[in-house]
Amino acid sequence: MGQHKEVFYPLPPVLYQLLINVLFSIVFFFSDNQIRFVKSALWYHGYDRPELYRLPSDGSAGSRELLLAFSWLLHRLSLLEQLLARNRVKTGDETSVSPEYGLEDGVDVRYLQWLNGRLRFQWRSLHAQHQELCKLLHKIHLFTSGSHMDQILGHFSVTETDLVRQPENYKQLLQLLESETMQLEAFLEWKQLEPVYWQWMVMNQTDFGRCSFLDSNIADHFQRPLPTKISSKRDILCCFLAGELFYRNLPYFFFFPLFFLFSLQVKTGGEELQKEGFSATARKIQESVELKLLDLTYLCAPKKNKMHGSCRLVFRSKHPASKTGFGSATEVIRELQMREASLERELKQLREECRQRLDEIAEGLDGVICISP
Amino acid sequence: MSIVTVQLGQCGNQIGHEVFNAICSDVHGTHGLCSKKENESYHDACKERFFCEEESEVPIARAVLVDMEPKVISQTLSMAARSGYWKYDDRSRFCQKQGSGNNWANGYSVHGPRHKEVIMNLVQKEAEKCDRLGGFFTIMSMAGGTGSGLGAFVTQCLRDAFPTSFILNHVIWPYGTGEVIVQNYNSVLTLSHLYQSSDALLVHENDVIHKICAQLMNIKQISFRDVNQVIAHQLGSVFQPTYTAEGGLHYSRNPLGSFRDPSLYTSWLNPRDAFNAWKTPRAFNKYEKSASLVSNSQFLLKPLDNVVGKAWNMFASKAYIHQYTKFGIEEEDFLDSFTALEQVISSYTILC
Numbered sequence: 001m002g003q004h005k006e007v008f009y010p011l012p013p014v015l016y017q018l019l020i021n022v023l024f025s026i027v028f029f030f031s032d033n034q035i036r037f038v039k040s041a042l043w044y045h046g047y048d049r050p051e052l053y054r055l056p057s058d059g060s061a062g063s064r065e066l067l068l069a070f071s072w073l074l075h076r077l078s079l080l081e082q083l084l085a086r087n088r089v090k091t092g093d094e095t096s097v098s099p100e101y102g103l104e105d106g107v108d109v110r111y112l113q114w115l116n117g118r119l120r121f122q123w124r125s126l127h128a129q130h131q132e133l134c135k136l137l138h139k140i141h142l143f144t145s146g147s148h149m150d151q152i153l154g155h156f157s158v159t160e161t162d163l164v165r166q167p168e169n170y171k172q173l174l175q176l177l178e179s180e181t182m183q184l185e186a187f188l189e190w191k192q193l194e195p196v197y198w199q200w201m202v203m204n205q206t207d208f209g210r211c212s213f214l215d216s217n218i219a220d221h222f223q224r225p226l227p228t229k230i231s232s233k234r235d236i237l238c239c240f241l242a243g244e245l246f247y248r249n250l251p252y253f254f255f256f257p258l259f260f261l262f263s264l265q266v267k268t269g270g271e272e273l274q275k276e277g278f279s280a281t282a283r284k285i286q287e288s289v290e291l292k293l294l295d296l297t298y299l300c301a302p303k304k305n306k307m308h309g310s311c312r313l314v315f316r317s318k319h320p321a322s323k324t325g326f327g328s329a330t331e332v333i334r335e336l337q338m339r340e341a342s343l344e345r346e347l348k349q350l351r352e353e354c355r356q357r358l359d360e361i362a363e364g365l366d367g368v369i370c371i372s373p
Numbered sequence: 374m375s376i377v378t379v380q381l382g383q384c385g386n387q388i389g390h391e392v393f394n395a396i397c398s399d400v401h402g403t404h405g406l407c408s409k410k411e412n413e414s415y416h417d418a419c420k421e422r423f424f425c426e427e428e429s430e431v432p433i434a435r436a437v438l439v440d441m442e443p444k445v446i447s448q449t450l451s452m453a454a455r456s457g458y459w460k461y462d463d464r465s466r467f468c469q470k471q472g473s474g475n476n477w478a479n480g481y482s483v484h485g486p487r488h489k490e491v492i493m494n495l496v497q498k499e500a501e502k503c504d505r506l507g508g509f510f511t512i513m514s515m516a517g518g519t520g521s522g523l524g525a526f527v528t529q530c531l532r533d534a535f536p537t538s539f540i541l542n543h544v545i546w547p548y549g550t551g552e553v554i555v556q557n558y559n560s561v562l563t564l565s566h567l568y569q570s571s572d573a574l575l576v577h578e579n580d581v582i583h584k585i586c587a588q589l590m591n592i593k594q595i596s597f598r599d600v601n602q603v604i605a606h607q608l609g610s611v612f613q614p615t616y617t618a619e620g621g622l623h624y625s626r627n628p629l630g631s632f633r634d635p636s637l638y639t640s641w642l643n644p645r646d647a648f649n650a651w652k653t654p655r656a657f658n659k660y661e662k663s664a665s666l667v668s669n670s671q672f673l674l675k676p677l678d679n680v681v682g683k684a685w686n687m688f689a690s691k692a693y694i695h696q697y698t699k700f701g702i703e704e705e706d707f708l709d710s711f712t713a714l715e716q717v718i719s720s721y722t723i724l725c
Contacts (some may be wrong), residue, residue: 110642111642130509132374
């Protein structure tokens with residue numbers, strides 16, 4: 001085992017429970033044996049690390065493997081984003097987009113022909129229903145335009161229109177919105193701490209053995225400098241309490257990452273502080289490289305416009321109706337980060353230019369020394 | 374969900390009028406033999422399906438009337454308006470003064486392209502009035518020139534303009550000993566073209582209906598009106614709103630969703646898939662109990678074979694072909710039509 005041991009892992013039952021909560025919300029089959037359920041669900045999702053499947057069925061051991069499996073799910077399935085999207089309050093204006101799929105092979109050719117005709121008819125009925133939905137949505141949007149507080153959007157959604165007709169439902173909607181807000185806040189909190197989580201997983205990699213996905217994550221999650229607020233015990237406590245609060249209203253796993261950080265802090269006695277031994281210059285270099293990289297990737301990245309899944313229809317007066325997909329939370333965060341990076345770069349550039357101009361002016365003046373900040 | 378009807382030619386317009394009449398009188402009749410609530414929801418479903426109730430006092434049929442002669446259309450419009458229960462939209466009509474002379478090529482190659490835009494505009498207007506367009510129902514006869522030729526052309530245009538809509542063609546099969554000498558040519562050309570654009574062909578044979586009038590209804594002097602009314606009654610009962618297959622409490626908005634003997638069905642399709650039943654407690658047109666059966670079977674194999682055979686014999690001696698070639702329908706087009714129909718015949722022959 002490694003040097004800095006006594007890394008505290010939560011007990012297997014806790015982890016199994018966590019995995020069950022996580023998996024059960026995505027997969028819908030049941031098994032008598034909970035452990036077997038977790039294993040088969042992981043297999044279903046393509047988790048192929050044999051050590052996990054060799055774990056004893058009495059739940060006596062396996063913290064590390066389970067933790068690894070959980071991290072894998074977190075990374076692989078964009079777990080939290082999926083759950084956020086699922087728990088979003090519906091506007092009622094949603095419709096779904098999907099690419100076309102071809103037919104598969106069958107048996108008797110006459111049966112195929114019949115099936116083809118039937119399928120075609122079903123698809124056409126669906127199409128007609130969709131058209132009707134769009135027409136009616138258009139009516140709602142048209143009639144309510146100009147009434148919304150939001151100047152840019154301008155019209156009501158189906159949910160809002162329904163609320164006008166049945167005001168007594170406002171309490172329910174309010175509750176849903178509040179719960180959604182809390183989830184988003186917890187998610188943002190998690191996003192701040194996420195690099196620490198992955199770093200911790202990577203650090204303890206010797207316990208897990210080689211894991212390719214942990215390596216790839218270093219690149220993804222090291223882009224942000226470590227949040228300095230994790231250095232104090234008091235902050236950890238606050239995180240934990242916040243986590244507790246959220247836990248009451250939210251799925252278990254939003255709480256988990258904060259929990260592990262707390263336990264980490266307690267057991268390893270401030271080891272985290274030592275890990276922030278980056279020298280100041282190294283950090284500066286890293287920061288500037290990161291900024292340049294982000295900027296570059298932003299400029300070079302092709303526009304990925306693969307629309308698939310649920311999206312909200314919004315009324316625009318110029319063209320009849322256009323689709324605005326409100327992207328996942330991670331995408332929004334990343335976009336904002338990129339924008340921040342490019343703005344910072346621009347700022348630096350402007351500062352440079354300023355400095356140069358000042359130097360030029362200073363050269364022209366005798367007896368004046370310019371000290372740049 | 375709504376259906377837009379396109380009435381084509383003399384036959385199409387007369388039958389169309391009878392169909393709307395039958396539906397409307399059924400809706401307004403008090404012989405529903407069911408509860409008031411039941412009646413009301415039936416009423417609503419029917420109204421949405423066939424009529425448009427905008428600002429006017431009477432419901433307006435969702436229909437476009439097309440003919441190359443003005444007489445039948447004006448008669449149809451005025452008869453409907455006189456009923457007081459419903460009417461057509463006066464603007465939803467298109468007619469000319471020339472007629473088609475029972476020449477399929479005239480209808481298809483001349484009148485069709487010439488008047489395509491105007492006719493499709495009318496159809497588009499009707500389609501836009503519908504909140505949910507279920508599809509199109511065209512009525513035509515196969516034997517004449519307008520209904521058949523222009524009808525085939527219009528069906529093609531409908532398919533091009535509404536690729537995802539359901540198109541049902543109601544086709545009148547002419548009397549075996551009909552008056553139009555080239556009716557078999559017209560029939561063959563109509564069927565082969567409709568096959569490409571239509572989703573379903575619903576056929577009524579004049580001979581069969583005639584028998585119904587004579588033997589079942591004991592009518593002495595059978596007029597076209599009698600025949601048309603029988604057809605209209607059958608169509609009306611087929612289009613009558615019914616419950617969805619699960620037996621729900623409200624009428625299915627979709628018209629087109631326990632005969633279990635396997636010998637009735639083909640080997641490659643089980644009865645569960647092949648047979649669908651729709652029920653309703655509300656009686657149609659004063660019949661206490663009625664059932665309508667629509668089947669896709671080998672029933673039409675014989676008549677079809679008959680018509681194709683006769684047409685082929687005529688074609689072999691090149692009789693009357695010049696009437697068609699002068700309007701742009703060449704011998705190759707005839708051959709293509711024959712080939713297409715032979716394929717249909719063979720598919721139906723090996724159905725079981």
